[in-house]
Amino acid sequence: xxxxxxxxxxxxxxxxxxxxxxxxxxxxxxxxxxxxxxxxxxxxxxxxxxxxxxxxxxxxxxxxxxxxxxxxxxxxxxxxxxxxxxxxxxxxxxxxxxxxxxxxxxxxxxxxxxxxxxxxxxxxxxxxxxxxxxxxxxxxxxxxxxxxxxxxxxxxxxxxxxxxxxxxxxxxxxxxxxxxxxxxxxxxxxxxxxxxxxxxxxxxxxxxxxxxxxxxxxxxxxxxxxxxxxxxxxxxxxxxxxxxxxxxxxxxxxxxxxxxxxxxxxxxxxxxxxxxxxxxxxxxxxxxxxxxxxxxxxxxxxxxxxxxxxxxx
Amino acid sequence: xxxxxxxxxxxxxxxxxxxxxxxxxxxxxxxxxxxxxxxxxxxxxxxxxxxxxxxxxxxxxxxxxxxxxxxxxxxxxxxxxxxxxxxxxxxxxxxxxxxxxxxxxxxxxxxxxxxxxxxxxxxxxxxxxxxxxxxxxxxxxxxxxxxxxxxxxxxxxxxxxxxxxxxxxxxxxxxxxxxxxxxxxxxxxxxxxxxxxxxxxxxxxxxxxxxxxxxxxxxxxxxxxxxxxxxxxxxxxxxxxxxxxxxxxxxxxxxxxxxxxxxxxxxxxxxxxxxxxxxxxxxxxxxxxxxxxxxxxxxxxxxxxxxxxxxxxxxxxxxxxxxxxxxxxxxxxxxxxxxxxxxxxxxxxxxxxxxxxxxxxxxxxxxxxxxxxxxxxxxxxxxxxxxxxxxxxxxxxxxxxxxxxxxxxxxxxxxxxxxxxxxxxxxxxxxxxxxxxxxxxxxxxxxxxxxxxxxxxxxxxxxxxxxxxxxxxxxxxxxxxxxxxxxxxxxxxxxxxxxxxxxxxxxxxxxxxxxxxxxxxxxxxxxxxxxxx
Numbered sequence: 001x002x003x004x005x006x007x008x009x010x011x012x013x014x015x016x017x018x019x020x021x022x023x024x025x026x027x028x029x030x031x032x033x034x035x036x037x038x039x040x041x042x043x044x045x046x047x048x049x050x051x052x053x054x055x056x057x058x059x060x061x062x063x064x065x066x067x068x069x070x071x072x073x074x075x076x077x078x079x080x081x082x083x084x085x086x087x088x089x090x091x092x093x094x095x096x097x098x099x100x101x102x103x104x105x106x107x108x109x110x111x112x113x114x115x116x117x118x119x120x121x122x123x124x125x126x127x128x129x130x131x132x133x134x135x136x137x138x139x140x141x142x143x144x145x146x147x148x149x150x151x152x153x154x155x156x157x158x159x160x161x162x163x164x165x166x167x168x169x170x171x172x173x174x175x176x177x178x179x180x181x182x183x184x185x186x187x188x189x190x191x192x193x194x195x196x197x198x199x200x201x202x203x204x205x206x207x208x209x210x211x212x213x214x215x216x217x218x219x220x221x222x223x224x225x226x227x228x229x230x231x232x233x234x235x236x237x238x239x240x241x242x243x244x245x246x247x248x249x250x251x252x253x254x255x256x257x258x259x260x261x262x263x264x265x266x267x268x269x270x271x272x273x274x275x276x277x278x279x280x281x282x283x284x285x286x287x288x289x290x291x292x293x294x295x296x297x298x299x300x301x302x303x304x305x306x307x308x309x310x311x312x313x
Numbered sequence: 314x315x316x317x318x319x320x321x322x323x324x325x326x327x328x329x330x331x332x333x334x335x336x337x338x339x340x341x342x343x344x345x346x347x348x349x350x351x352x353x354x355x356x357x358x359x360x361x362x363x364x365x366x367x368x369x370x371x372x373x374x375x376x377x378x379x380x381x382x383x384x385x386x387x388x389x390x391x392x393x394x395x396x397x398x399x400x401x402x403x404x405x406x407x408x409x410x411x412x413x414x415x416x417x418x419x420x421x422x423x424x425x426x427x428x429x430x431x432x433x434x435x436x437x438x439x440x441x442x443x444x445x446x447x448x449x450x451x452x453x454x455x456x457x458x459x460x461x462x463x464x465x466x467x468x469x470x471x472x473x474x475x476x477x478x479x480x481x482x483x484x485x486x487x488x489x490x491x492x493x494x495x496x497x498x499x500x501x502x503x504x505x506x507x508x509x510x511x512x513x514x515x516x517x518x519x520x521x522x523x524x525x526x527x528x529x530x531x532x533x534x535x536x537x538x539x540x541x542x543x544x545x546x547x548x549x550x551x552x553x554x555x556x557x558x559x560x561x562x563x564x565x566x567x568x569x570x571x572x573x574x575x576x577x578x579x580x581x582x583x584x585x586x587x588x589x590x591x592x593x594x595x596x597x598x599x600x601x602x603x604x605x606x607x608x609x610x611x612x613x614x615x616x617x618x619x620x621x622x623x624x625x626x627x628x629x630x631x632x633x634x635x636x637x638x639x640x641x642x643x644x645x646x647x648x649x650x651x652x653x654x655x656x657x658x659x660x661x662x663x664x665x666x667x668x669x670x671x672x673x674x675x676x677x678x679x680x681x682x683x684x685x686x687x688x689x690x691x692x693x694x695x696x697x698x699x700x701x702x703x704x705x706x707x708x709x710x711x712x713x714x715x716x717x718x719x720x721x722x723x724x725x726x727x728x729x730x731x732x733x734x735x736x737x738x739x740x741x742x743x744x745x746x747x748x749x750x751x752x753x754x755x756x757x758x759x760x761x762x763x764x765x766x767x768x769x770x771x772x773x774x775x776x777x778x779x780x781x782x783x784x785x786x787x788x789x790x791x792x793x794x795x796x797x798x799x800x801x802x803x804x805x806x807x808x809x810x811x812x813x814x815x816x817x818x819x820x821x822x823x824x825x826x827x828x829x830x831x832x833x834x835x836x837x838x839x840x841x842x843x844x845x846x
Contacts, residue, residue: 220405
């Protein structure tokens, strides 16, 4: 088992190297010279040149990469061009709302989707199954920002039970935290929820036709246990896989949702940075997002081995 | 001798087929009974309704079957009117059931000990320790090796025979009065089959249990049955004590079933092969490596130093059990995998035809080897068209081939699911012949077929060989089939050839211990002659 985990971790190294190269090149290949941007509209050629030298932009590309990668390894993501604050600090300041939102969304989606999908799969063709599938098509089709404004209209403007926007840290009390995060969570979670529910349904439905289900029934096992212990347990791998893939969905989701609900998180930070072409910040956030994605999928890979004894490489 | 009382009494059971079938009823008014201490074999070909009957007894009929009429009395109570809770209580406790596919009948992510334990957890309230002791005892009873360790094993770590023993242990742990065995040995090797059959027999005698044993294999019936019920198209054709039904059958259908079982008499003793060498395999070895960086390396010798030669007009049988390397050999010959060493050469050819026009393969499973979304005509012409034959010409040839293999030429526009298993295997043969090959590799080509269909397909292959002067490499685990169609045999065991020679001489005096074991395991051998008189 340890060998398996070690091997998985080592296999991440090339992935991370490729990510780093792509992120590095992203900056160098984009139109516009960062030195020109930093220097501002009224700078003369000498001033631009000074900035270029101070940023190391006059060095060959390979050297630049190694300097950049070296400081990266020390946790130094560079300094924001505009606010002059280290990128690491900027991200850390904004991390809490984003992580809170991601976790509540994950929880919301999984806790509802897995039971619903399982019931739908075990009773395929029933009214419950069919209505669930209908809702899931709707859930997929509504863009998050449309859904967000609809929810705000109903819950905040008409019913007046939830705030329109904003974010309250969990340290300021669980009540305000939940009331501010409820709508963003539902908005972002719906597509994720229907995705997981559909995969759960398909997978459980497939498993219900397997021979070992018949064996369990022949043993006199209750249908509820046949469905959970045998069908759902064997569906764990596809479900876990789609939860992992869904993390990418969450990452793109936070950018939109934080804007709609005016949440001061990393998503907003990246939108602002893009508008201002604050390259070090963009780079840092992309690196953070891809790192998170890679690590979550590592955890899922390791999870496979616990869920299915046949997975040992 | 009629045993004291019947534990299972089925009377006038009728199960309608959902609309669109080729007949109105899956099971059409059958009656049969099983007494304590006897083994009743229900024998019939696919589609005879025997498995549906077994599922009805268990109350496990798929939902599409409705409006079941008739009675199924288990120990005097009608199971067709029992509530779901009553049925659940009966399953596992009153009636145990084992199935055909031990490979898939166990939950792959649960320890096998826990799967046996599940019966105890479901039906009794015992402490963890008591349950564990009983599971270990049950595993010992079915002679699973090292039960303490095997308790924690997962199904994929066990052999097919061991998995079937786990299923038997789970089915019998609560000492049910009735065991339903639905083709329990069909997927197993002959030597394993012999062990499992004798084990079921022993357990049944020890416990005085009734057994409803479903099979398509007359040989197995001979080994195990006290009474026999022959089914065809949902009806009981014949019923009676085993020796009467097997030796003095009164219906034509039963006689046909028995006669369709190939004899062990080599059929080709006087066939002389004079053709030139078509295929030569020299010292082919296939080694698989696994493990690596962090684990100890493991090397699997799937095939070791195998050599053979095959002439035009000759059928060479490759005999062996699962894991013996016979399919690896076929794949190496077909260039579907690369051998680790050694070489495969085809004989001299006129006009330098490409490899896959000269050699073709027929696979085991006619249900999965044809693309379900293409018409059979499309499947047949794909190969020739890849080698440049115009479409209309290829389709014309496909119609000729359909006629050649005994099917309606106009059926080229139909899809595979519209054909029966035997017809699909004929289509697979037509597909292989479309390339006009010199060599045909048949990898268990008749193993999935009913005996009557098997006999037809074997006759077809035999006939085509004579007409087209084919060299045939015939891979099979069935010595009876080999006796019918092969000129020579090679016997494989654990990746190596352990014996080879003419069929007549190997059948007369098998030299290797493993070959002798194979012969000893053939179910129902040596009783055939009595039927013919």
